Amino acid sequence: ETGVTQTPRHLVMGMTNKKSLKCEQHLGHNAMYWYKQSAKKPLELMFVYNFKEQTENNSVPSRFSPECPNSSHLFLHLHTLQPEDSALYLCASSQGTRNEQFFGPGTRLTVL
């Protein structure tokens, strides 16, 4: 499926680096999400945007900074990450915040 795309697919960064993850949805949805999935753990919701407005922030550390310039694009800006932030970061979108979510393939992030 190409409805939700994420770039890059893999990212290795040092703790002092600044990088950004990008998500784009081509489904005409109005809600977008960032999730974190660590090894052998369930998905953890990080942020929810509805019509470009952030509606949910699940106590995510400030070293993760989301940006939603429009309903089709979502970014996750990363700075001074820790090794424990290494995980699969998944983006999703939906029409309304309580309907079926469509997920992207994820970005595999490794923090050295």
Next chain:
Amino acid sequence: LAKTTQPISMDSYEGQEVNITCSHNNIATNDYITWYQQFPSQGPRFIIQGYKTKVTNEVASLFIPADRKSSTLSLPRVSLSDTAVYYCLVGDMSSGTYKYIFGTGTRLKVLA
């Protein structure tokens, strides 16, 4: 924060029916229960969604008791390609505000 719990793993043989239960004691009153399937290195994929009683689509059935504090995903006649991790997703109100909570995930292994 209340957990949404599932069995960690299940094994089954091809052609059998598989039932996976999710416990969600603090589900939000007006929220749906949604189930997702995830293969390695991919984002989750929607399977089925329901509010109460029973819902059936071409791939699964979802059984929800009257109190809605649990739900059971039923996969009829599984095949090897159904080997995956299955997650339930509900809205939780235990913290006083609405939050999405993914279940802990059930790793299903289908054997030949």
